[in-house]
Amino acid sequence: MNKKVIAGILVVIAVVAIGFWVWGYNHKKQLDNNVLTLYGNVDIRQVSLAFEQSGRIQKLLVQEGDKVQAGQVLATLNTNALxxxxxxxxxxxxxxxxxxxxxxxxxxxxxxxxxxxxxxxxQAELDKTNKNLQRLQILVSSTDGRAISQQELDYAKSNQHSAEAAVRERQANLELLIKGARKEDREATRAQYEVTKANLDLINYNLTQAELRSPVNAVVRARLQEVGDMTTAQKAVYTLALTNPKWIRVYVNEQDLSSIKMGGTAQVIRDTYPNQPMNGKIGYISSVAEFTPKTVQTEEIRTTLVYEVRVYVNDPNDQLKMGQPVTVKVPLALSEKAHD
Structure with missing residues (x-):
């Protein structure tokens, strides 16, 4: 085979190779043009838990990082006084x-x-005091007050008054027993009963609220008080991080906003596991523009107006952590890009 033939074959091979490279480059560029790449951080909701009443903390049953279930008791107050x-x-x-x-x-x-x-x-005691008083009054009258002292006479009068009062009290009590209680008295007693019952219900409610329970399935993010601390309704005991929902907070400029649709799919990629993308769905698009937060990693849009977008992720294995940086790739429809 002469040199001209060999040179021709090499030229053909080179042309074919260049053609494949150009096709691959254009294909990759087309794929990149059909994907919007965004950078953001994992965000979750948090709950600050506090008792409804003041008291001294008796028990703290969970620690930071513990997973808790809805209804689980997390802490208790001392209830001796209640x-x-x-x-x-x-x-x-x-x-x-x-x-x-x-x-x-x-x-x-x-x-x-x-x-x-x-x-x-x-009545017998009253009769006795009446007779004694009459006897003393006769002595005073017959002796011009020399037989007894004025103090003795006053004492006898006091006894007679006390006996009269006792008779009136006993008489009223007997009449009450015979006639029965008046309607007003029955209503007053019933009202006192209802007040006491309501007070007991409140005490029992406070006893139940002496247990601090988790309202949702969550992870304990912070334990803010210790056993023995005096707490109030304004002081949180725990901060819980909800395990669901989780979302990625990203920011999109106005030019790319038209490519983002509610309910659209997305892929969430973690830096540590780039080959294990997680499926997400666009669940929120802000209608108000804002200056880009400084935490956004793309420098080219930090000084521009952007819109907040949330990509919700189903994370049953709790792989995403709050604040974790991730990459979000949103596939775009070809027709939309062609239109743009």
Whole structure:
């Protein structure tokens, strides 16, 4: 084979190679033109948990990094004072309930008999004091006050007044037992019962709120207080990071905004696992432009107006961490790019 033939073959091979390179380059460029690459950070919602009431923390049951379930008890308050208040309210409620029953059914015959006996005893004491006072008054009158002192006479009058008051009290008590309680008295007793019952309900509610429970499935991000601390409703005990939903916060300039559609698909790529992309979906596009936050990694758009976009990711294995930098690739329709 002469040199001219060999040279011709080499030329053909070179032309074919260049052709393949040009095709590959154009194909890659076309693919790149059909993908919008964005850079952002993982974002999640957080919950600050605090007790509804003030008290001393008795137990803290979870630590930073622990996974917790909805309804799980995370911390408790000391409830000694509340338990004492509950017992007092229960005793008052029982006494008032018995008083209501007594007013409704009236007095028993034994109670009426006892009240009559008490009235008779008080009447006998009054008769005794009356006779003693009359005797002293006669002595004063017959001796011009020389037989007894004024102090003795005053003492006898005081005893007589006390005996009269006792008779009136016993008489009123007997009449009340016979007639039964007045409507106003029954209503007043019932009102006191309802107040005590409401107070007991509040105490029991406060007892349940002495347990701090997780409202959702989450991960403990921070433990902000310690056992023995006095806490209030304004002081958070834990900060929880919600495991769902998770999203990537990215920023898009106005030129590329028309390529972003609600519900559109995207791929989320982690720097440490570039070959294991995660599927995402565009779930939020801001309608208000803003200056690009300084945390955005693309320098060319840091000084321009951009729109916030959120790409939501299903992360059942909890691979994405809050603040983690990631790359987002949004596929664009060919017709849209051709139109642009």
């Amino acid at each position: 338990q004492i208040q509950a017992k007092q309210a229960q005793a008052q409620l029982k006494a008032q309930q018995e008083a209501i029953i007594k007013q409704e059914i009236g007095a028993r015959p034994e109670e009426i008999t006892q009240a009559k006996a008490q009235l008779a005893s008080a």
